[in-house]
Amino acid sequence: MVPAMNLEELIHYANLAPSGHNTQPWKFSANDNVIRIYPDFSRRLPVVDPDDHALYISLGCALENLTIAANAKGLDAAVCYFPQDEESECIRVSLSVSGDRRCEDLFIAIPNRQSNRRQYDQKAVPEAHIRTLIAANHCESVQISAFTMADQELETIIDLVKEAARIQFRDREFVAELLSWIRFTRKELNDSQDGLTAEVMGFPFVPRWLGSFILKTFAKPESEASKTEKLLRSSSLLMLFISKGNERRHWVDLGRTFQTVALNATSLGLAHAHLNMPCEVESVRRKLSAFLGLKHDEQPLLTIRFGYAEACPRSPRRPVDEVILPTGTK
Ligand SMILES: Cc1cc2nc3c(=O)[nH]c(=O)nc-3n(C[C@H](O)[C@H](O)[C@H](O)COP(=O)(O)O)c2cc1C
Incomplete structure (x- = not known):
């Protein structure tokens, strides 16, 4: 059994994902060993993203952070996109203990990643x-x-x-x-x-x-x-x-x-x-x-x-308890 504390910590990393205009168009639930990621359509961008493709890309970014964080904590993450047996549209991530820690470099990069809109220095990438x-x-x-x-x-x-x-x-x-x-x-x-x-x-x-x-x-x-x-x-x-x-x-x-x-x-x-x-x-x-x-x-x-460029100021994120649905929600 994965402790509840760990699930909240994993959601913290998912919540650090990028999103169009930083809308953070997601909600999460955590029950037993399962985290669900839900689209939050109240945060859509109807003009720039009329078909919601950017909204789903943002959910994909959150999902990737979640699985990387899970792997780094020694958990396996089985992902199911939009399962039919769920009451609401969601991505379901079922976690199990593997003991094997993976993706640690990428995990360390999660809080450091940022969209950097500065001028870069033209130095070639190897x-x-x-x-x-x-x-x-x-x-x-x-x-x-x-x-x-x-x-x-x-x-x-x-x-x-x-x-x-x-x-x-x-x-x-x-x-x-x-x-x-x-x-x-x-x-x-x-x-x-x-x-x-x-x-x-x-x-x-x-x-x-x-x-x-x-x-x-x-x-x-x-x-x-x-x-x-x-x-x-x-x-x-x-x-x-x-x-x-x-x-x-x-x-x-x-x-x-x-x-x-x-x-x-x-x-x-x-x-x-x-x-x-x-x-x-x-x-x-x-x-x-x-x-x-x-x-x-x-x-x-x-x-x-x-x-290549110097880091820039960080974008805000809503606190994790604002993006987690009440316990028991599925
Ligand atoms: C699907 C998607 C579309 C985005 N589109 C733009 C864009 O057109 N222009 C831009 O400057 N940033 C864009 N961004 C970056 C977001 O504005 C950025 O992720 C958000 O403000 C949070 O900042 P952070 O990436 O530094 O954490 C996009 C991000 C995503 C995931």
């Missing part, structure tokens, strides 16, 4: 490290395409990233949704413990009216496109995470792969950040898929840059 990141993918339904700065294809990808950034910042609903998840003041941050804090976005705490005014005035389509290009060109490696299917389980798998790659990158001293714009804007995603020669059901869902 070939061996690129191979390690690609080999970390343990899901058959996920493919990784990697591009270094020397690759010809990168120029087309940069154009598509910029095209999508322009479309997003021309869209008032996109900007309104983004604004609703920015925590402009310390009070907003303390009250919610979620979202994108001013610090993480690279500006000081300011009253909401001022922050909204500044964002609406300065985050123009063209300036956002060039800012994004500059960030990308300061990086050393770009990876596209491609899903070979278009169902919930494929999105969860993609989250697991991304998370394990991000943890490997963290262990290797590499920073990473999302530049998902060409995956989020459907018309651009189609162009990107055609450029990559993908088949009908294959879709690029995450665009991640890697490189």
Whole structure:
């Protein structure tokens, strides 16, 4: 029997996973030897993620942290996606004692991993490290395409990233949704413990009216496109995470792969950040898929840059007792 304390500790690590706009769209329950991860649809992002694929990717990231933490604590984790015999939609993780401690390097990386939106220093990533990141993918339904700065294809990808950034910042609903998840003041941050804090976005705490005014005035389509290009060109490696299917389980798998790659990158001293714009804007995603020669059901869902940079401020998380459902809930 796995002690209840351990289950709560495992949920603590799952809760440190990344999520789109730091919505933390999950709930957990812990009963006997089973942890269940539930989607929390009250935290969806209807504008940027209308089909919820990013929400399920985030659940996959939480699941990956959970299994890595379990393995490091000497537990086996048997995972079942969306079992039919459950009352609510969930991912079920059944734990048993194996005594064998695994994944300790990745476990240590969990609290250190962060999305780092700074400029990177352009230093090349050693070939061996690129191979390690690609080999970390343990899901058959996920493919990784990697591009270094020397690759010809990168120029087309940069154009598509910029095209999508322009479309997003021309869209008032996109900007309104983004604004609703920015925590402009310390009070907003303390009250919610979620979202994108001013610090993480690279500006000081300011009253909401001022922050909204500044964002609406300065985050123009063209300036956002060039800012994004500059960030990308300061990086050393770009990876596209491609899903070979278009169902919930494929999105969860993609989250697991991304998370394990991000943890490997963290262990290797590499920073990473999302530049998902060409995956989020459907018309651009189609162009990107055609450029990559993908088949009908294959879709690029995450665009991640890697490189070297100093750490940045940490994103908040809600306390574990806010994301755990009352005991007895199944
Ligand atoms: C599915 C998914 C989509 C994301 N999309 C973006 C994005 O488009 N732009 C961005 O800057 N960060 C993006 N992020 C990163 C989150 O904003 C970040 O994980 C969250 O704010 C928590 O911060 P942390 O990763 O440093 O813990 C995404 C993360 C996930 C899991």
